Amino acid sequence: MYYIGIDLGGTNIAAGIVDEKGTVIRKDSIPTFREREYPEILKDMAMLALKLIEDEGLSLEDIKSIGIGSPGIADNKNGILIYANNLKFRNVPMREEIQKYIDLPVYIENDANCAALAESVAGAAKDAEHSITITLGTGVGSGVIINKRLYSGFNGAGAEIGHMTIIVDGKQCTCGRRGCWEVYASATALIEQAKEAAKSNPDSMINKLVEGDLSRLNAKIPFDAARQGDKTAETVVKRYIKYIGEGITNVINIFYPQVIVIGGGISKEGEYLLKPLRQYVYDNVYAKDVQQTDIRIAEMGNDAGIVGAAMLGR
């Protein structure tokens, strides 16, 4: 049997046919055109799924289910996407809409949860019963796997670890609260932190790497400058890793999973990020005399969304 996974993004809709082991055997994508009304977007998603099945020479009988990974808060029990900010979706009956075109079970989940499921089934946390995937991107996404299954609370709205405050009354978060982990540990936050540091330190290599135009700053530049020994960048990166480490230490004290997987753009820094991060975390966890959580880089890359969504039906 095969599974269809659909990764609904603000720019593109990616979909794939996935086997039992989490391997993508065919994939395709189309633009989202996110300003449209939801019935049109969901019709396109269904058509893309049907096209994949046909292109692969399969029939509906070969497919067990369709899974959708979406930004926002998903109510899988009722098949409804409650809220997705960057799609302007509110209480969208996704299951019902897809089933207008395809008579298969439809599962929906938050995209960060799908990424965590993908890492658990086929990626960096394959060997772990309990794992948590943290995605350091525009925000801080997270998915919690307990006993190899997604956990997101009784209403599907949990596992928003990026919205745990680490500094009460700290910086404003888009969620309305102040001091959320996301405001200090996302790629967006790193860019902000590097920008401020570059402004106060005109000699910093960061300014050279953006050719004097700080609007060109991305999350890779402070790491590049730090690797080359730029003191300002080293300070920025060290403090940023501390912020990541504070949140990861919290996650360990709370969950103690076997594995924490770090994904998102920042994870491309690999061991340069992980080595000091591990040290910070293991120095700070509550329980020192126990077997410790492994901290690893994500392995699923761009397919995480498709694979995780597909595996919802497994």
Next chain:
Amino acid sequence: MYYIGIDLGGTNIAAGIVDEKGTVIRKDSIPTFREREYPEILKDMAMLALKLIEDEGLSLEDIKSIGIGSPGIADNKNGILIYANNLKFRNVPMREEIQKYIDLPVYIENDANCAALAESVAGAAKDAEHSITITLGTGVGSGVIINKRLYSGFNGAGAEIGHMTIIVDGKQCTCGRRGCWEVYASATALIEQAKEAAKSNPDSMINKLVEGDLSRLNAKIPFDAARQGDKTAETVVKRYIKYIGEGITNVINIFYPQVIVIGGGISKEGEYLLKPLRQYVYDNVYAKDVQQTDIRIAEMGNDAGIVGAAMLGR
């Protein structure tokens, strides 16, 4: 069938015979004399269990298992208490020691986890699949119930939510980190906060209630003074509830359990605590358009430890 639950504390060892429903049918207690070596303390625990069985007119065949709730970090898989600060215990083979005297299965767990299990089986969270019990006492204890079972990570050291930082680089915690929730939201923390406020506000009723001797301050006094309209105490209590609320909001964003149970001495303040706490939390949670977590006062009182420990074997 019946279960024995033993609640090992720094001052007393309480034990009880508990039925399938979590009702204590007989209980007894003895002093811990915690300066002793562990084999002596564990022998006393076994003898207390045997005495209860005899007193109730039962035999070993009527008892399914023995559960022990202990401060510190428990490794239930191997039957070892890894660490307990206030008992000076380190890698104590509790299961083995008890089984020298009683041939029954022995389970061990952290005491805050036992309290959470007791509330889940027979207390305030009886109706919830997912619940979290937060104990506001000397520290901030916590236990996590997922699908009606205790969750404490792959090594048993998790669910230490009191050691989630809410203020990076904040006040020193006994765990070695800075800014843990416990440092702001425990009863100990409230006493500290009230003491400082009373010193800077000599007219505050707090000073009258302790008859000028701030070493007599307990966690009830600031609440008593606030109820009577003392402005200083009102400010202290409001800020303290904010600290509790920040942590509870984090817990909801992370877990979204159906029920959060508040236990410990502070929970005796009842609705005077819960009403503003609920308002703070529901104003701040990430997901506003979903069914919300219920916040309730613990119901199991002093029996929580015995019942939770007993239910480990169920």
